[in-house]
Amino acid sequence: MSRVAVPVALLVALVTCGSARAGTASFNNLKLSLGGSTTQSSVILTTDLNQAAGEYTARVVVVDKMTKSKQEFTRKIEILDKEFGIIRLRTTRDPEGNFPSPPIGVAGLSKGSDTLKLAGERGFWPMSLNLNPGYVSSHWDAVEEGAARSKRTPKRSDWRMVREVFVADTDAEALRLSAGGMMGRMMTEYFLPLLAAFGFTEYLKHDPSVPDSDVTPEYCAKHNWLIGSPATVSDKLNSLYEEVGGFGTLLVFCFDYSENPKAWHHSMELLAKEVMPRFKGMVPK
Numbered sequence: 001m002s003r004v005a006v007p008v009a010l011l012v013a014l015v016t017c018g019s020a021r022a023g024t025a026s027f028n029n030l031k032l033s034l035g036g037s038t039t040q041s042s043v044i045l046t047t048d049l050n051q052a053a054g055e056y057t058a059r060v061v062v063v064d065k066m067t068k069s070k071q072e073f074t075r076k077i078e079i080l081d082k083e084f085g086i087i088r089l090r091t092t093r094d095p096e097g098n099f100p101s102p103p104i105g106v107a108g109l110s111k112g113s114d115t116l117k118l119a120g121e122r123g124f125w126p127m128s129l130n131l132n133p134g135y136v137s138s139h140w141d142a143v144e145e146g147a148a149r150s151k152r153t154p155k156r157s158d159w160r161m162v163r164e165v166f167v168a169d170t171d172a173e174a175l176r177l178s179a180g181g182m183m184g185r186m187m188t189e190y191f192l193p194l195l196a197a198f199g200f201t202e203y204l205k206h207d208p209s210v211p212d213s214d215v216t217p218e219y220c221a222k223h224n225w226l227i228g229s230p231a232t233v234s235d236k237l238n239s240l241y242e243e244v245g246g247f248g249t250l251l252v253f254c255f256d257y258s259e260n261p262k263a264w265h266h267s268m269e270l271l272a273k274e275v276m277p278r279f280k281g282m283v284p285k
Helices: 007-016 082-089 113-120 140-151 169-177 183-197 216-224 230-244 260-281
Strands: 002-004 020-034 039-048 052-064 070-079 105-110 126-127 160-167 226-228 250-252
Touching: 007 039, 020 216, 039 082, 039 230, 082 105, 113 126, 113 140, 160 230, 160 260, 169 216, 169 226, 169 230, 169 260, 183 216, 250 260
Parallel strands: 002 070, 105 126, 126 160, 160 226, 160 250
Antiparallel strands: 020 039, 052 070
């Protein structure tokens, strides 16, 4: 039997978006065959906000538009009371024994980001994406503007910063394994074309006069990424920290180094053991 809970956070988010959905039930690993190959499938059913709690039978019909063949099946589901959903949502206990809601973090991209203003207004964790530090420094202004609406005092220690990070034994090796590896491939084949399609390439530039054609993986490695030996990465991270005015958490942009996993694992080991301990105890103002 599948069970549908109604988490409060889900209710709020969906009602805000104008949806009448209250919860979902998932049927996984269904084996369907409409005359061809058998495939593993899943179905998600959505319930209405005013759906009464209780047991129901869900009937699903799968139709092949080409052959018109169809397959039908039923599943028993149980809609739970809203109160049950509230209990399931709260997963951490504070010292007083209460169950606070999990923290919410939101990411911002543009200068004067409305998303980051919302983060400041609602007390959410603000997160800045992997853009040029000079551009990202303006994000905190948006957080403070939003916080002023609700008379909150935002804390820089809540601010998360996303960065591409690659640490190697030498600067030359780090450049070769990052810009010349999976990080460079992702930038060339995906991220740079994506930003260009929306006119966002300028967000990566350290100087607006730089031509778009000059914004390459090597350019980003020099101006935006935290790459190099442990000493070099430490210096770059400290410079980033000072340039934006301080932040609380570094979020590492991860990559699938399937062709060279040892290099990525070594980078993460150096970051954890030789770089981050140097920043222990650093608290933003």
